[in-house]
Amino acid sequence: MTTRDAEIETSPRILPVPKAAEPQVRWPDPARPRDYSGHRIIGARHPGRLAGTLFAAVVIIAVLQSILTNSRWEWDVFAEWFFAEPVISGLGRTLLLTVIGSALGFLLGTALALARVSKSPLLSGLAWGYIWLLRSIPLIVLLLILFNLGYLYETVWLGIPFTDVVFAEYPTVALLGPFAAAILGLSLNQAAFSAEIIRGGILSVDQGQLEAAAALGLPRSRQALRIVLPQAMRAILPTAFNEIIGLAKGTSIIYVLALPELFYTVQVIYRRNLAVIPLLMVATVWYLIIMTGLSVLQFYVERHFARGALRTLPPTPIQRLRAWRAGRVAAPVPVELENHNPLPLPTVVPKPAIPAPAAWQQPTGATGEVQIHRVSKSFGALKVLDDISLTVPSGDVTVILGPSGSGKSTLLRSINHLEKVDSGFVTIDGDLLGYREKGDTLYELKEAEILKRRVDVGMVFQTFNLFPHLTVLENVIEAPVTVRRQSKAAATQDALALLARVGLSDKAHAYPRRLSGGQQQRVAIARALALKPKVLLFDEPTSALDPELVGEVLDVIRDLARSGTTMVIVTHEIGFAREVADTVVFMDSGRILEQGPPSQVFTAPKHARTAEFLAKVL
Numbered sequence: 001m002t003t004r005d006a007e008i009e010t011s012p013r014i015l016p017v018p019k020a021a022e023p024q025v026r027w028p029d030p031a032r033p034r035d036y037s038g039h040r041i042i043g044a045r046h047p048g049r050l051a052g053t054l055f056a057a058v059v060i061i062a063v064l065q066s067i068l069t070n071s072r073w074e075w076d077v078f079a080e081w082f083f084a085e086p087v088i089s090g091l092g093r094t095l096l097l098t099v100i101g102s103a104l105g106f107l108l109g110t111a112l113a114l115a116r117v118s119k120s121p122l123l124s125g126l127a128w129g130y131i132w133l134l135r136s137i138p139l140i141v142l143l144l145i146l147f148n149l150g151y152l153y154e155t156v157w158l159g160i161p162f163t164d165v166v167f168a169e170y171p172t173v174a175l176l177g178p179f180a181a182a183i184l185g186l187s188l189n190q191a192a193f194s195a196e197i198i199r200g201g202i203l204s205v206d207q208g209q210l211e212a213a214a215a216l217g218l219p220r221s222r223q224a225l226r227i228v229l230p231q232a233m234r235a236i237l238p239t240a241f242n243e244i245i246g247l248a249k250g251t252s253i254i255y256v257l258a259l260p261e262l263f264y265t266v267q268v269i270y271r272r273n274l275a276v277i278p279l280l281m282v283a284t285v286w287y288l289i290i291m292t293g294l295s296v297l298q299f300y301v302e303r304h305f306a307r308g309a310l311r312t313l314p315p316t317p318i319q320r321l322r323a324w325r326a327g328r329v330a331a332p333v334p335v336e337l338e339n340h341n342p343l344p345l346p347t348v349v350p351k352p353a354i355p356a357p358a359a360w361q362q363p364t365g366a367t368g369e370v371q372i373h374r375v376s377k378s379f380g381a382l383k384v385l386d387d388i389s390l391t392v393p394s395g396d397v398t399v400i401l402g403p404s405g406s407g408k409s410t411l412l413r414s415i416n417h418l419e420k421v422d423s424g425f426v427t428i429d430g431d432l433l434g435y436r437e438k439g440d441t442l443y444e445l446k447e448a449e450i451l452k453r454r455v456d457v458g459m460v461f462q463t464f465n466l467f468p469h470l471t472v473l474e475n476v477i478e479a480p481v482t483v484r485r486q487s488k489a490a491a492t493q494d495a496l497a498l499l500a501r502v503g504l505s506d507k508a509h510a511y512p513r514r515l516s517g518g519q520q521q522r523v524a525i526a527r528a529l530a531l532k533p534k535v536l537l538f539d540e541p542t543s544a545l546d547p548e549l550v551g552e553v554l555d556v557i558r559d560l561a562r563s564g565t566t567m568v569i570v571t572h573e574i575g576f577a578r579e580v581a582d583t584v585v586f587m588d589s590g591r592i593l594e595q596g597p598p599s600q601v602f603t604a605p606k607h608a609r610t611a612e613f614l615a616k617v618l
C-alpha cells in the first residue's frame with residue numbers, strides 16, 4: 001500500500017449519493033396544466049363537529065319526546081284555548097301596549113338624550129333628574145301612582161302657567177283610565193331607559209363626523225338626524241331591541257290595573273278551569289311568537305343600518321334559502337347592491353382636456369382673501385396661538401409648517417371658526433365669520449348663522465371624516481342640497497363631474513369604507529369643493545396615508561392650486577410645499593416666526609429655529 005493509498009484509506013470517504021436516493025420531484029409543466037376532472041373529491045373530516053351535531057340531535061329528540069308524550073301537558077286543552085277570543089283580545093292588548101309604549105318611550109327618550117348632551121346645564125340637569133327619578137321608581141309603583149293621580153289632582157288643565165288663563169280642563173279620572181295609565185306609565189318608564197341607550201349611541205359617534213358636518217355648514221338638526229343618529233343606530237339597536245322585548249314581556253305587570261292583557265287573561269281562565277300548565281303554555285307560545293317577530297325585525301333593521309359600516313352585508317334568510325335551493329352557499333352581499341334607487345353613473349369619463357366643471361371653479365366675483373388679525377387662543381393654561389396676524393391673498397396657496405404642537409391645526413380651524421378664538425378676529429373678503437359688526441361692537445353669531453357662513457370655507461381633514469353610512473355621491477351632494485338649496489339633480493350632475501375630476505367616477509355608489517385611504521381623501525376634496533368655497537383649508541391631508549397613496553392626493557391639490565383657488569395647507573410634505581406654495585409660514589409655540597416665498601424660506605431662512613426645523617425634516 002503506498003502512502004497515498006493509506007491516506008485515502010484513513011480519511012473520511014465522501015461518496016456520491018446514489019441517484020436512486022434522490023427525491024422524486026416532478027415539476028408541473030406550465031405549458032400543460034394537469035387535468036383533475038377525473039378525480040374524486042373527499043371533504044375534510046370534522047369528528048368534533050359530528051359529535052356535537054349528534055349530541056344536539058339527541059337533546060332535541062329527548063325534549064320533544066318528553067313534551068309530546070307526557071299527557072300532563074294537556075295539549076288538547078292548549079289547542080282549545082290557543083285561538084280563543086279572550087286570549088286573542090289579551091294578545092292584542094299586549095301588542096298595542098308594546099308598540100305604543102316603545103314608540104312613545106323612544107320618542108321621549110330621544111328628546112331626553114339630546115337634552116342630556118345639550119350645552120344648557122339646566123336642560124341637561126332636568127333630563128338627568130328625570131332619568132334618575134324614573135329609573136329609581138319601580139314600574140309597579142309608577143303605574144299605581146298614575147292610576148290614582150285623580151286623588152292628587154282632580155282636574156288636568158291646559159293654559160298659561162302662573163296666570164288664570166285656562167284653554168281646556170278635564171277631570172283626571174276620566175282622562176286616566178286603566179289603559180291610559182298603563183300606556184303613560186310604560187312610556188315614561190321606557191323613556192328613561194331608552195334615553196341612556198340613545199345617549200350611549202350618540203357618544204359612540206366619532207367627533208370627526210360632527211366636525212365634518214359642521215365644516216360643511218349643515219344645520220344642527222340635519223347633523224343630528226342625517227349624520228349622528230343613523231351612525232348611532234348601530235350601537236343603539238341591539239340594546240333597544242332588548243328593551244322592547246323586555247317591555248313586551250313586562251306588560252304583564254299591568255295586571256295591577258286589572259287590565260286583561262295576555263298573561264292576566266290566561267290567569268283568569270286557569271283560575272276558573274284549573275288547567276294551569278296548558279294555559280301558561282298558551283301564553284308562553286304567544287310570547288315566543290312575539291319575540292320571534294321582534295328578532296326578525298331586529299335583523300332587518302340592524303342590517304339596514306349596517307350599510308356603509310360593513311364591507312359586505314350578511315345574506316338575508318330569503319337569500320340563504322334561495323342559495324340553499326340552488327345548491328350553493330349564500331355569499332355576503334356587497335353593500336352597493338343593496339342601495340335603493342342608485343343614481344346612474346356617467347358613461348363617459350371626462351378627460352383633463354374637457355373644461356373644469358362649474359363646481360370646480362370658484363364662483364364668479366369670489367375672491368377669498370383671508371385676514372387673520374391678532375388672534376390668540378389658549379387651552380387652559382396653554383397658549384396655543386399667541387397674537388397671530390396673517391394675510392392670505394386671494395388665489396394664493398399658503399403652506400403652514402412647524403413642529404408638532406406649534407398650533408398649526410388650531411390656526412387653520414380658527415379660520416372657519418371650528419375653534420373659537422379668545423381674542424382677535426378672522427375675515428374672509430372682509431366679512432367676519434363668527435361675528436356681526438354693529439358700530440364699534442362685535443356681536444357673536446349664533447351657531448346656525450356661523451354654519452351658514454362656513455360654506456365659504458371648505459375643509460379637508462387629516463382623517464378624511466367621510467360619512468361612512470352615505471355613499472360617495474351622497475357624501476358629495478349632502479351639503480349642496482341641504483345648505484346651498486341646490487336641486488338634487490343639479491347637485492348630482494356637479495358631484496359626478498367633480499368625482500370624474502378626482503378620478504373616481506366609478507366609485508360614486510360605493511361606501512367610503514370600500515375605498516383606499518387615497519381615494520377617500522380625494523372624495524373628501526370633492527365634497528369640500530361641491531360647496532364652491534372661496535377658501536379651501538387642508539389639515540395635513542396626506543399624513544394618514546400610506547406613502548404610495550400620497551402622490552394621488554397631492555396631484556389633486558396641485559391641480560387645484562393651478563386653478564387659482566385660495567388655499568391654506570398644513571403639511572409636512574416639504575417638497576410639495578416648495579412646489580405649490582406662494583407663501584410659506586413657519587410657526588413655533590403659537591407664533592409665526594417667519595413667512596415668505598418658498599425660495600427664500602427653504603434656502604435662506606431668516607430665523608434660526610426655522611433653519612433648525614428644516615435641517616431636521618429635509
Ligand SMILES: Nc1ncnc2c1ncn2[C@@H]1O[C@H](COP(=O)(O)OP(=O)(O)OP(=O)(O)O)[C@@H](O)[C@H]1O
Nearest residue numbers: 379380382384402403404405406407408409410411
Ligand atoms: N381641544 C384641545 N384641548 C386642549 N389642548 C388642545 C386642544 N387642541 C389642541 N390642543 C393643544 O394645543 C397645542 C397645539 O395643537 P395643534 O393641533 O394646533 O398643533 P399642530 O401644530 O397642528 O401639531 P401637529 O403637527 O402635531 O398636528 C398642542 O399642545 C395640543 O395638545
